[in-house]
Amino acid sequence: MYAGVFADIEGSFGIWRMRQCRMGTREWQYGRSCLTEDVNQVVRGCFDGGATRVLVKDTHEVGFNCLVKELDPRAEYLGGHYVKPSLYGDVTGIDLVLYVAIHAASGTPEAFFPHTHYGVFSQLRLNGSPVSEMDIYGGYLGELGIPIGFVSGEDVAVEQALRTLPWAKSVVVEKDKDTYTSGEKSLQYLEEGRARLRATAADAVRSVSEMRPLLFKGPLRFEAEFRTEELARKYNTWDFPRDGATVSWEAGDMVEGFDKLNRLVFIPRWSYPVRRPMAFAMRSYYRIKNTYFAPEADPEEASLP
Ligand SMILES: [Zn+2]
Structure with a gap:
């Protein structure tokens, strides 16, 4: 598994x-330690639940x-974005x-x-309905045959994810400042929450047979509504159909639709032939920068053990 x-x-x-x-800030350096703790709990949960890798x-x-x-040294690590074999790299x-x-x-x-x-974007729509990242990434992974079986995050984010991934196990995470700056109470909340991450991840892995790859039936029509018309004009180097601030495109499946979305926002037309060396350069640069030249963490008022 x-x-x-x-x-x-x-x-x-x-x-x-x-x-x-926000990458590069001292506050983000604190955020990284929060994320790493959450990720470690989920990794432990995966092994608890029977994962072998x-x-x-x-x-x-x-x-x-x-x-x-x-x-957790048992986990392999893959950072950054790729062009091939998938946006995520080799999955x-x-x-x-x-x-x-x-x-x-x-x-x-x-x-x-x-x-x-x-x-x-002020909104991204698929076949007329607003979509979240779990819809897009879930549909993309789904076409690669991979189900999403666990999500953690703010209550409304989890709720949106579960609309298309009803089989997924979930953990809700508070996002208000008081929750994390109230001394002993905050530490207890963190401890319980992270224990929930581990237990829920183990549950998800044990329930893998109930999980389904998310598949959207094509044809798919995407509409990206930019925050301003100026942004839409600036980003639309591929000359997709544009109506004011909204750029749209059609795709036979999510892999194609997601590829076009990435072209729209990350791969201006001029850079398309060099997208692979560019992605490699980006990964190398940020791997080194974020590993060896990270700022000192500023936890601000966070309650720390
Ligand atoms: Zn993010």
Whole structure:
């Protein structure tokens, strides 16, 4: 049983504000330790539940957020984004993905740092309905034959994920400042919450036979509503149909649709022929920067053991 622990960061225990997710800041350095703790609990849960191999896939921003030296040494680690064989790199053979620290979809009112794939959208729609990352990533992994069977994050993010992944086990994580700055009470909440991550991950792995790869029936119509028309114009180097701030495209399946989404936001037309060496350069740069040149952590008012 080969488990993939995929990590975002916004939905980690211990994180209550946006700056703690912004790569390169001192607050993010604190956020990394929160994320690493959550990821470790899920990794332990995977092994408790019977996994024989666990891959940690780090995905937030350019994808080097976990403190690798502090990760459970039994897990393999894969940071950054790829072009081939998938956006995530080599995920061949993974039986189940557990998605740690997710956040709500673009346009979700009152949510913590809501966005779908990238912050430039005010909404991303699939066949007319707003979608979250778990829909898009779930559908992409689903076409590779891989189910998502676990999510953790803010209540509304979990609720959105469970709409399309009803079989997934979940852990809800509070996002308000008081929860993490109230001394003994906060430490107890963290301890209980992280114990829940471990137990729920073990449960998900044991229940792998109930999990389903998410599949959307094609044809798929995507609509990306940018925050402004100017942004839509700037990003649409591929000349997809555009109506004001909304850019749209069609796809036969999610792999194709997701590829077009990535082209729209991350691969301007001029760079397409060099996208593989560019992705390699990005991974190398951020691996070194975030490993050896990280800032000192600023936990602000966080209650620390
Ligand atoms: Zn993220």
